[in-house]
Amino acid sequence: xxPTLRVDIWSDIACPWCYIGQARFxxxxxxxxxxDNVEVVWHSxxxxxxxxxxxxxxxxxxxxxxxxxxxxxxxxxxxxVAAAARGENLPIDFDAVIPANSxxxxxxxxxxxxHDGDVDKAEHALFAAHFAHGEAISxxxxxxxxxxxxxxxxxxxxxGLADDTIHAEVQGDFATARSIGISGVPFxxxxxxxxxxxxxxxxxxxxxxxxxxxxxQPAKLITLDSDAGEAxxxxxxN
Amino acid sequence: xxPTLRVDIWSDIACPWCYIGQARFxxxxxxxxxxDNVEVVWHSxxxxxxxxxxxxxxxxxxxxxxxxxxxxxxxxxxxxVAAAARGENLPIDFDAVIPANSxxxxxxxxxxxxHDGDVDKAEHALFAAHFAHGEAISxxxxxxxxxxxxxxxxxxxxxGLADDTIHAEVQGDFATARSIGISGVPFxxxxxxxxxxxxxxxxxxxxxxxxxxxxxQPAKLITLDSDAGEAxxxxxxN
Numbered sequence: 001x002x003p004t005l006r007v008d009i010w011s012d013i014a015c016p017w018c019y020i021g022q023a024r025f026x027x028x029x030x031x032x033x034x035x036d037n038v039e040v041v042w043h044s045x046x047x048x049x050x051x052x053x054x055x056x057x058x059x060x061x062x063x064x065x066x067x068x069x070x071x072x073x074x075x076x077x078x079x080x081v082a083a084a085a086r087g088e089n090l091p092i093d094f095d096a097v098i099p100a101n102s103x104x105x106x107x108x109x110x111x112x113x114x115h116d117g118d119v120d121k122a123e124h125a126l127f128a129a130h131f132a133h134g135e136a137i138s139x140x141x142x143x144x145x146x147x148x149x150x151x152x153x154x155x156x157x158x159x160g161l162a163d164d165t166i167h168a169e170v171q172g173d174f175a176t177a178r179s180i181g182i183s184g185v186p187f188x189x190x191x192x193x194x195x196x197x198x199x200x201x202x203x204x205x206x207x208x209x210x211x212x213x214x215x216x217q218p219a220k221l222i223t224l225d226s227d228a229g230e231a232x233x234x235x236x237x238n
Numbered sequence: 239x240x241p242t243l244r245v246d247i248w249s250d251i252a253c254p255w256c257y258i259g260q261a262r263f264x265x266x267x268x269x270x271x272x273x274d275n276v277e278v279v280w281h282s283x284x285x286x287x288x289x290x291x292x293x294x295x296x297x298x299x300x301x302x303x304x305x306x307x308x309x310x311x312x313x314x315x316x317x318x319v320a321a322a323a324r325g326e327n328l329p330i331d332f333d334a335v336i337p338a339n340s341x342x343x344x345x346x347x348x349x350x351x352x353h354d355g356d357v358d359k360a361e362h363a364l365f366a367a368h369f370a371h372g373e374a375i376s377x378x379x380x381x382x383x384x385x386x387x388x389x390x391x392x393x394x395x396x397x398g399l400a401d402d403t404i405h406a407e408v409q410g411d412f413a414t415a416r417s418i419g420i421s422g423v424p425f426x427x428x429x430x431x432x433x434x435x436x437x438x439x440x441x442x443x444x445x446x447x448x449x450x451x452x453x454x455q456p457a458k459l460i461t462l463d464s465d466a467g468e469a470x471x472x473x474x475x476n
Contacts, residue, residue, distance in 0.1 A: 015470040047470055069474065081475055084468065184471035193453075198467020215431075215453060229436020230322065232253040232285055233422035236307065237319055 003216040005038045005209065010045045010177050010187040011123065013105045013137050016081045016092060019127040021186035021199035023088040026120075028205035034213050042119050044106035044173040045185045053138045055099035062099040084199075085131070096134030104161060105130075105137040106170045108147050111160025114169075117151025125149060191216060241454040243276045243447065248283045248415050248425040249361065251343045251375050254319045254330060257365040259424035259437035261326040264358075266443035272451050280357050282344035282411040283423045291376045293337035300337040322437075323369070334372030342399060343368075343375040344408045346385050349398025352407075355389025363387060429454060 009025070011018040029035050055062045063074045078094040085092040105126050112122050125146045129135040135142045140161060147157030160166050177187070188196040188205070191212035196204060230238060247263070249256040267273050293300045301312045316332040323330040343364050350360050363384045367373040373380045378399060385395030398404050415425070426434040426443070429450035434442060468476060 012470070015475070017468045017470050017475055020468070047472065063474065067474070074474075077475055184469040186469065196467070198469035200467040204467075229434070229438040229442075230255045230258070231422040231424065231436035232250070232255050234285065236301065236305070236312075237253070237255055237315055 002037055005034065005191060005213050005216055006041060007038060007209075008041045008043060008189040008192070010043045010173070010182055010185050012045045012047050012102055012185050013123075013126045013130055014051070014100075014102045015045075015047055015185050016085065016131060017199040018186040019090055019092070019131055020081075020085055020088055021188075022120075022123055022127070023090055024199055024202045025188065025205045027202040028209060031202075032206065032209045032213075034209075037213075038209070040120060042109060042113065042123060043177065044109065044170045045177050045182065045187070046102060046106070046174060047185065049101070049103070051099060051101040053101050053104075054136050057099070059094050059097040059099050090127075090131070092131045093134065094131075097131060098134060098136045100130075100136045100138040102137055103170065104140070104143060106173075107161050107163075107166050108143045108157065110166050110169050110173075111157065111163070112147060112150050112152060114160070114166070115152055115156055117147075119150070122146055122150040240275055243272065243429055243451050243454055244279060245276060245447075246279045246281060246427040246430070248281045248411070248420055248423050250283045250285050250340055250423050251361075251364045251368055252289070252338075252340045253283075253285055253423050254323065254369060255437040256424040257328055257330070257369055258319075258323055258326055259426075260358075260361055260365070261328055262437055262440045263426065263443045265440040266447060269440075269444065270447045270451075272447075275451075276447070278358060280347060280351070280361060281415065282347065282408045283415050283420065283425070284340055284344070284412060285423065287339070287341070289337060289339040291339050291342075292374050295337070297332050297335040297337050328365075328369070330369040331372070332369075335369060336372060336374045338368075338374045338376040340375055341408065342378070342381060344411075345399050345401075345404050346381045346395065348404050348407050348411075349395065349401070350385060350388050350390060352398070352404070353390055353394055355385075357388070360384055360388040 011022070029038060032038065057065070060071065060074050060078060063069050064071050082092045082094060109119055109122055109126070113119050126137055129142055129146065130137045137143070140158070143161060144154055144157040148154055152160070184197065186199060188208070190196065190208045194208055194212055196208050249260070267276060270276065295303070298309065298312050298316060301307050302309050320330045320332060347357055347360055347364070351357050364375055367380055367384065368375045375381070378396070381399060382392055382395040385398070386392055390398070422435065424437060426446070428434065428446045432446055432450055434446050
């Protein structure tokens with residue numbers, strides 16, 4: 001029986017480093033020998049629960065007006081993030097971004113997971129909608145369209161967005177993140193044991209995959225010394 | 239909740255390297271920070287099930303006569319083993335050893351384990367009886383005496399030696415050893431994962447304890463890089 005390597009990822013659609021982190025993680029995963037045995041489990045996180053459903057202005061305006069950050073500081077930050085995104089071939093366009101509360105996007109993701117849809121693809125699609133295409137990730141029509149691209153019927157998508165048990169599951173993810181001390185995203189946990197915080201380079205994700213995978217091999221009794229020790233066997237003692 | 243580090247040890251009382259291996263393992267355990275969280279589980283192994291209940295002659299005679307080994311080879315082997323034992327302050331006296339089938343000693347050990355007696359102490363006492371004091375480890379009076387020193391009443395000791403379920407448990411240990419490919423003893427398994435074969439130096443046992451213990455810490459999410467990665471938190475993205 002081959003074990004499964006579980007990777008839990010806490011992420012927010014409104015988080016550009018989560019977008020970049022997904023790309024870097026998936027680069028490592030594509031090169032990983034046991035990629036078929038990896039199960040990725042996405043979890044919801046919200047950087048800013050106070051965000052209105054849709055803010056009328058740019059991302060920079062929102063951060064300046066509501067968070068009291070200096071405009072040049074915000075612009076420097078977005079420029080740095082956009083440059084890093086280009087390095088991963090992710091076209092972030094901060095001028096087009098619509099600041100919008102991400103909680104309904106998390107409802108959609110949880111609905112897709114419940115119906116065994118393609119959550120990885122939905123994360124990509126939501127990040128692209130938000131950061132590249134200037135779509136509001138709080139908009140039902142955007143969400144339903146992405147849901148139907150990722151395994152849901154339109155009815156399932158709409159029902160999920162309004163489902164109290166889905167809402168509770170998303171809140172449960174927020175609570176778990178608090179309980180294990182997550183204070184920023186993306187946040188990766190490999191094999192329920194090793195944490196990788198942030199959009200690390202693919203090499204680090206590769207290391208985490210290799211290490212966790214090697215520890216998951218239950219039948220491989222690893223002899224911790226290259227020399228066999230002194231022992232007695234059927235032919236006597238050496 | 240503190241986890242328990244389980245160490246399984248396959249051993250035969252008739253095996254001098256098992257006696258030495260116990261001493262070396264316990265030296266490492268005494269210096270181990272989490273020694274109180276280590277559970278040692280002893281398992282029965284028989285190097286020579288064909289040995290008569292008691293052989294009339296020395297250990298060297300037995301190996302020469304019944305195994306067809308050359309006398310000088312056997313004497314060299316016992317001299318080497320005795321020297322290693324002295325290095326651990328274990329007084330092995332091969333001239334005094336009574337070759338005896340060890341299966342009844344395993345019955346006693348399993349009985350002591352079942353009654354939550356002191357199996358570590360009983361292993362020591364049986365090794366010493368066999369290798370240092372010239373006692374027959376197949377002799378009921380020797381076994382009952384050791385049993386009563388290690389937590390059994392005399393009645394419990396005698397009942398255990400004759401108990402079919404105890405006999406079956408010992409045979410079960412033999413079968414498990416075969417199924418995981420053990421071909422010599424002592425054989426240690428740390429955390430049901432890492433194997434150490436033979437009477438290795440205490441430093442190697444210490445390594446095995448440290449490594450297995452560190453892997454048992456479920457709450458310790460180990461960040462696999464010293465630099466925090468790029469991430470977004472409540473105060474923005476860095």
